[in-house]
Amino acid sequence: MATFDVIVIGGGPGGYVCAIRAAQLGLTAAVVERDKLGGVCVNVGCIPSKALLHSAYVANLVNHDAKDFGVEVGGVTLNFGTAMKHSRQVADQNSKGVEFLMKKNKITVIKGEGTLVPGRKVKVGTETHSATKAVVIATGTRVKGIPQIGLEINKTTVISSDEALFLEQAPKTLAIVGAGAVGTEFADIFNAFGAKVTLIEALPRMLPVEDADSSAAIARSFKKRGIDVLVGAKVKSATVGNAGVTLEVESGGKTQIIEVEKVLMAAGRALNTQNLGLEAAGVQLDQRGFVKVGPDLRTTADGVYCIGDVAGPPMLAHKGSREGLVVAETIAGKKPHAIRYDNVPSVTYCHPEVASIGLTEDQCKEKKLDYVVGKFALTANGRARATNETEGFVKIIKDKKYGEILGAHIVASHASEMIHELAVARENEYTVEEVDLAIHAHPTLSEAVAEAALDSLGRMIHA
């Protein structure tokens, strides 16, 4: 039994960042973690998947493009096991990095399952710890299957990202259920490593939360690479065997039978709100199952805050981290800037990458906004041509009257980095004129951002 100013339940990117900021502000902090520090993000999410995606990039480069660039290779052997090992090393290195940060900031790490006890207390095993100021719930999410149609995760033939990240070899055939960011990234990875991939999405297009133009660009790119993308598709039944799975999938009015070695479930995640003692402690959930929070992320229980995935969408590591910072500052008596939830960037790290911020064009239509679209295709960008990465575009949607940036959508080899000038611009309410005013270096992909801004003003130069 120990006493801290702040106890955080969950050592993911929301929780550990919250603890660090609390420590910086002079508070004593503890993080309760039942598994590895860094949570899903560091161990079975963002980080290892990006390492595998780079392996996929290298595989495609060597197999398809290297020769054009003057690099001729003999036989190419793809070894998913090696790629996986590299990815595990990176994940472990990052988890150790979080451990180091905890020590450096004198944060106590308590291993085990944390349960909330009324009165700002957290029970871990037989010990109950007290928080003088606040308890922060940051328990995140976990993978889930769809038992209703027989696709319960069995970790062998029906797997989740948790298992996919540890495979010793790529399956020969793979169906991925769900074409959001996770499903799309794994389709990219396993296709590059030789699997015949079928990507199945219930909604009418892949990457359904992205702009329709982004979805279309990636669907086109995936089809070119031989990935089967089935949209508006319903898995009607699944027969799970020891060596494979047979799916009955209805799409476009036709029903087809898909036989695969493995099925990867990527259709949403389950919230970790069970066995946390929430109800007893007076922490209420909303209708969708998220913890009910006010604008300052306070729950319905006094002195209990909630951040990250369990506090509501978007379920993104960087949104959780920012909530962690803000909550730590609130607990320390500061008045942090309110989080602009409408300005959280979203990235899918397939090739080319998809990055976005703000509204999609469809959302602008639904909201009946008076908007103008500026768009520049990478086929006209010198840097993209130099590296043979001309798939993609930059699309900026601006308010017709005031020039405000309503949304921005980028498909490009380095979209994940390019989106940030628009994130900064949008956060500070600059217009497209102010984005263009900054001279963009030549030759860069980011010049396409300036050109899209100019296009929305009717004065694009290079197309």
Add this chain to the structure above:
Amino acid sequence: MATFDVIVIGGGPGGYVCAIRAAQLGLTAAVVERDKLGGVCVNVGCIPSKALLHSAYVANLVNHDAKDFGVEVGGVTLNFGTAMKHSRQVADQNSKGVEFLMKKNKITVIKGEGTLVPGRKVKVGTETHSATKAVVIATGTRVKGIPQIGLEINKTTVISSDEALFLEQAPKTLAIVGAGAVGTEFADIFNAFGAKVTLIEALPRMLPVEDADSSAAIARSFKKRGIDVLVGAKVKSATVGNAGVTLEVESGGKTQIIEVEKVLMAAGRALNTQNLGLEAAGVQLDQRGFVKVGPDLRTTADGVYCIGDVAGPPMLAHKGSREGLVVAETIAGKKPHAIRYDNVPSVTYCHPEVASIGLTEDQCKEKKLDYVVGKFALTANGRARATNETEGFVKIIKDKKYGEILGAHIVASHASEMIHELAVARENEYTVEEVDLAIHAHPTLSEAVAEAALDSLGRMIHA
């Protein structure tokens, strides 16, 4: 003999962009070009060099890193001729792109050498054309040797970038004189293609206009790759033969003899101000040889403007293009925003890339500014770890009192894209707080920008 509203002499990135903007604003425009449209940048500069740098990246990836990522290759053969051909294709495609833009915007292209004739006239061959509104000088620069020490460009053993971009094979041994952006980029390229490269810089460090930390990071990286970097080095004599060159180089108090197959001259460029009829037309030069211009880029002759390299430093394509836009708007009677010459980004596209904006730390010291440095090393960045590209850092120098961004320096695999959020922020006079306020996507290299901003505020999270 024809009459236009505007005649631009020089079809490089300053000139052709000026003509397009003039045409957009309803003016008739002509561009006089003696060689290929797009100028040095498109044909023998920025664009083909970036294609070769990508070849170098691919070569190093395949030779060194691919295996770690699970991509094993048999024998690797590097073919510089193929890389060169790809690079030429990209350059030609971009030059044709400029041709297309000229047609689309109904701009007349006049092939030949343009000479200024008093009274807003330009003579090309036997024809003299008139401009009702303005003549714009955009003639740029050309390569130069150092004849004083016997290093006159002979195009075989003593070459410039003009020839280096057309080599059928990489030399076995190469000395590069000048370690600015051009010399550094070619060192990267030819090292990757197997040449033993010696990079010779007269000033005390390579990339002398960049921040000292950037120079040190690249010098370290180059040494690791076996590139000999000699700084504070003076070429005392050169013996040029048919099959090679012998250089006597003094550096660090020692004189050494360097025998190489070729010498690549990359120590500055010569201004194209000769045979232009400038004096007769009343266009004066300044003491350094640049065309004398006022803040709106007017020369000393009525109705004659000057943009790009000949109008003064920095000699960068994007600075010339912006001047082209601004001059076209001025000619059309608009009042464009003044160019902030202190906010022109600079990029060297070696691996990792170097990008910067604003003041270096040494410049801040010279100016006796009260500053704080925020710095974040990529060794602690998850995305950099995932791709094994942890060389580098983000460094932000902020004014101690007001938080204004005085300068920013990035060494990273995609520094060229990352610099733009700081370009936009700095152009619009936002502080480090406002950069951090924008949530950065995880995991991206750009998170290091946010961390450097936080570090300058004393509250870095991930290190």
